[in-house]
Structures are given as C-alpha cells and as structure tokens.
C-alpha cells in the first residue's frame with residue numbers, strides 16, 4: 001500500500017468559458033487542460049514545465065481542490081481529491097499571497113488555529129515556523145508591504161507547512177524573484193522537503209531550475225502533457241520535439257552538452273492558443289518534423305526509454321528517431 | 333523593537349499625506365467643529381432653553397446681533413442655539429440610518445460576492461429593485477402610510493440605503509474572492525466567517541469609510557429635505573430642515589430665519605463631502621460615489 005502513488009491524475013480536463021458581448025454570453029471555450037494523466041510518488045519532486053498559458057496553474061488549482069475538473073479524476077492517497085490541509089499550495093505571485101491588512105503573525109496564526117494548535121502555544125509555534133523558513137521571529141509583527149518578495153514567499157511557505165501537509169504544490173514559487181533570492185528559496189525548499197518528508201509538485205517554466213530540483217518532469221504544451229520522464233532521461237534524451245525546443249533555450253553546462261544540443265528550426269508562425277486548438281498533434285504547426293499523420297491523428301503516449309514516454313508519432317516506429325534526426329546534421 | 337516603530341512611521345506618513353491634502357483637512361475641521369457643537373450644545377448654546385416651545389414676544393424677528401448671532405425666529409427663540417441642537421438631530425439621524433444600513437449592506441455584499449450562486453442572484457436583484465426607488469419618494473410613501481415623524485423617515489431611508497453598501501462591498505468581494513491570500517486561507521481550512529470578516533472585510537474598510545463619510549452628508553440633506561416638507565422631525569424639536577421651512581414664511585424681510593439654518597445644512601454637508609473626497613484620495617480607492 002505504501003508504494004501506491006500519493007497523487008494520480010487520470011484523464012483530467014478543464015475548460016473555461018470565454019464570455020463576451022453585452023449580455024456576457026458564452027462565446028467559446030478554452031481547453032486549458034486536456035486529458036492529463038500523471039502520477040506522483042511519495043517523497044518525490046514532480047516537475048511540471050510549460051510555457052505561459054499551457055495550463056500549469058489550472059492543474060495546480062485542481063490538485064489542491066480549488067477548481068473542480070470537468071473530466072477525469074484526481075486521487076490523493078487513493079481517495080478523490082478534496083480541499084484539505086494535507087495538500088497545500090505556494091502561489092505564483094508573492095505580492096498577492098499575503099493579506100495586506102493582516103500582520104504576518106496573524107496570517108500564520110490562522111493556519112495554526114486551523115491545524116488545532118491551542119491559542120497559548122501559537123506565539124511559540126509562529127516563531128518556530130519563521131525560524132524554519134529562516135526569518136527572524138519579529139517578522140510576525142510586520143505587514144506584507146514591509147517585506148521583500150523573497151521574504152513574502154518564505155512566509156507563504158511557512159503558512160503552508162504550518163498545517164503539516166503531505167503534498168505541497170509550488171506554482172512558480174520563484175518566478176517573481178531575483179536570481180540570487182531564487183537560489184536561496186530553492187535551497188530552503190529542498191531542505192524542508194527532506195526534513196519534513198514532503199512531496200512536491202514543482203511548477204516552473206525555468207528548465208534549469210527544474211533540472212536541479214525535480215526528480216521527474218512532465219512537459220505541458222497547450223494543456224496537454226506531451227512528455228513525461230525522469231529528469232535525467234528527459235534532459236539527456238528529450239523524446240518530443242517540443243521538449244527539445246524548450247531545452248534549446250537553457251544555458252549549457254559543458255561542451256559535450258553543447259554538441260548534443262539540438263538545433264531545431266522552429267517553424268515560424270502564430271503560436272496556437274488553447275481556445276483554437278490545431279487538429280491532430282497539437283504541436284504539428286510548429287514542429288519541424290511533422291509528417292502525414294501529425295496533422296490529423298492525435299498521437300498516443302509511446303514509451304521512449306525506461307521511465308520516459310511522449311506523445312509523438314515519430315516514436316511510434318523507432319524510439320530514437322527524433323533524437324537521431326535532430327543531432328544528425330550537427331557539426332561534430 | 334523595529335516593527336512598531338515602523339508602523340508608527342507609517343501612521344505618521346499617512347498623517348503627513350492627510351495634512352497636505354487641503355480638501356481633507358478643511359472637511360475634517362468642519363466635521364469636527366459640527367460634532368463638537370452638537371455634543372456640547374447644552375454648554376455652548378447661549379439660550380439652551382430655546383430648544384423647546386419657548387415664546388418670547390419681545391424678542392421676535394430680531395436680526396443677527398451680538399446677543400443673537402443668527403438672529404431670532406418668529407416666536408423669539410435664538411436661532412444659533414437652535415442650530416446647535418439641530419445638529420444633534422441631523423447627526424443622530426445619520427448615525428442611526430448608517431449604523432443600521434452599513435453593517436447590513438456590508439454583510440449582504442460580502443455574502444453575495446463570496447458565495448455567488450443563488451445568494452448572489454437574490455441579493456443583487458433586491459438591490460436593483462431598491463436602487464430604482466428614489467429615497468425621497470420612499471420616505472414620502474412611508475410617512476404617508478404610517479405617520480410623519482422622524483422614526484418613520486429614518487426607517488424609510490434605512491430601508492433603501494443598505495443597497496449602496498451592498499453594491500460597493502459586493503464589487504470588492506468579487507475581485508478578492510479568487511485573490512491568492514483568500515484561496516490560501518481556504519486551503520489551510522479557515523472558516524467561512526474568518527474568510528469573510530477577517531480576510532475580505534478589512535480590505536473593504538477604506539472604501540466603506542469613504543462612502544460612509546460621503547453618505548453622512550447625503551443623509552443629513554435628505555433628512556432636512558423631509559423635515560422641510562413636514563415629513564420628518566416635528567416641532568418643537570429643533571431641526572434644520574424644519575427651521576428653514578418655518579423661516580421661509582418670513583422672507584425676504586427676516587431673511588436670517590431660513591438662511592442661517594440653511595447655511596448650517598450647507599456647512600455640515602460640505603464638511604462631510606470634502607472629508608470624503610479627501611479620504612478617497614488618501615486611501616486611493618476608486619469607484620466610490
């Protein structure tokens with residue numbers, strides 16, 4: 001029982017109505033998340049990567065139970081997901097995640113009260129929590145506008161762990177912060193994850209951060225997971241052309257990596273949006289390797305390597321084909 | 333410690349911004365003056381006995397003078413003393429109407445904005461209906477059916493006034509409902525009451541206080557209008573609107589009899605409006621009428 005996944009998403013979908021006009025009538029739908037399957041094991045850091053608008057926050061909000069899915073099921077420890085203290089979230093925008101009218105101590109106190117900590121013990125626990133996120137105890141007396149973005153994000157982390165969650169969803173926890181602050185927050189998260197035995201879902205569009213932090217990664221494109229694999233496999237031998245284009249944008253560490261780096265001629269043109277999805281493979285209008293089936297057949301997940309699958313027609317015949325096609329022409 | 337000192341300096345900064353805003357300062361000074369005048373009326377009024385139906389035939393229709401700064405009325409009462417007591421009536425009217433309408437309207441606005449669904453539909457349609465009725469017409473209708481007195485007039489005004497606050501709080505709540513800190517509070521398992529009154533309400537307070545300040549002026553004016561029409565405060569209780577109505581019979585010769593209480597109404601209304609405008613700038617809130 002203990003090696004069953006902590007979180008399972010099975011064919012999860014979400015669409016939003018686009019309203020407009022004078023009467024606010026529904027003009028169409030955005031398919032923000034489509035048929036997402038993924039599993040998160042206890043104690044792992046599962047990364048979710050994707051461009052802006054690919055549905056990362058929407059998935060996060062469904063996982064924590066703030067948003068009901070339109071299709072599919074989400075299971076946490078074997079039971080349907082409901083809002084609970086066991087699943088917490090750190091939000092993308094530190095500026096909005098703390099109430100401007102409440103002191104840090106008040107914000108943390110609510111979490112402790114909800115977790116059943118007696119009033120008399122709360123002051124002490126607040127100081128402990130602030131210590132855990134490496135903030136001085138007198139931060140409790142401050143208001144959000146007196147704190148920096150990094151400090152606010154530390155408080156948001158403290159509030160989340162105050163209720164002793166098992167799963168923490170981190171929605172781009174550092175994207176609004178300076179690079180130097182970013183590194184410190186990530187260090188803190190790694191440390192807390194280890195000491196508190198947390199499972200993380202780490203959402204980011206920053207792939208170098210993802211590579212350092214995540215154990216496994218899922219790549220989202222237009223609301224669809226196009227590739228999932230261990231960090232090693234995915235970053236070492238990306239199977240989906242989209243993953244490869246994403247990786248092409250991160251700085252390389254070594255000359256060996258630079259040689260492996262794909263030089264993908266992304267097809268110019270409008271990036272399709274979730275309101276007007278392409279037929280077949282959603283990536284085909286931008287994919288340099290698109291061939292006959294891509295325009296009208298939606299590819300199924302195909303195993304690329306151990307622990308790595310991708311939705312790509314190129315993989316259907318020969319698992320290594322994308323890799324070969326993109327590195328063949330590289331000057332050695 | 334550092335934090336309280338910082339908060340103190342934040343308060344000082346606010347005070348600094350406030351003191352640099354002439355509109356707010358003048359408004360606050362007027363409001364303060366009126367409130368003090370009303371509270372200390374028995375001490376300040378040169379003729380406190382003139383509140384009631386005192387008649388002094390020798391002192392009828394005296395123009396403003398040193399002993400009667402605002403002159404005297406048709407039965408010889410000191411208008412200045414009666415204006416001071418009139419402010420008591422005006423301010424109590426505003427306090428009672430707003431004291432009931434604002435909390436009521438606020439709670440409904442929070443509920444409609446946060447819960448949505450049928451509670452939103454019912455509450456917001458009710459405000460639409462109430463907003464379609466002009467308060468003066470409502471007061472006329474109520475006092476016609478019941479009897480014309482201050483209580484009924486206040487009842488009528490209160491029955492409509494909450495809607496403005498419901499709308500205001502509703503629109504703020506709608507924008508805050510999905511704000512990250514509200515969702516975070518839901519996730520950690522905070523109660524609904526906590527979310528409504530501790531997370532959302534504090535963020536409505538500046539907008540509400542601006543509106544309440546502006547409302548004071550409107551309610552006082554409306555109360556005076558009702559009294560002027562004979563539907564509000566009944567003599568001999570000194571009321572500014574009634575005094576204008578009674579004094580109007582003696583225009584143009586004894587102009588001070590309607591003009592002085594009229595100016596007193598203008599003064600207090602202006603004070604609340606200036607203060608409200610100043611607070612709006614200070615708090616940087618928009619969309620408050």
Ligand SMILES: Nc1ncnc2c1ncn2[C@@H]1O[C@H](COP(=O)(O)OP(=O)(O)OP(=O)(O)O)[C@@H](O)[C@H]1O
Pocket residue numbers: 016017030032050051052053054055056057058059092205274
């Ligand atoms: N409440 C909503 N109503 C309508 N459309 C929405 C809503 N929330 C999200 N969307 C749409 O769903 C799509 C996915 O949005 P989402 O916020 O999940 O993206 P994201 O990957 O988190 O992007 P970002 O990196 O910018 O945070 C977008 O096209 C967005 O416009």
Ligand SMILES: [Mg+2]
Pocket residue numbers: 056057058092171
């Ligand atoms: Mg997002």
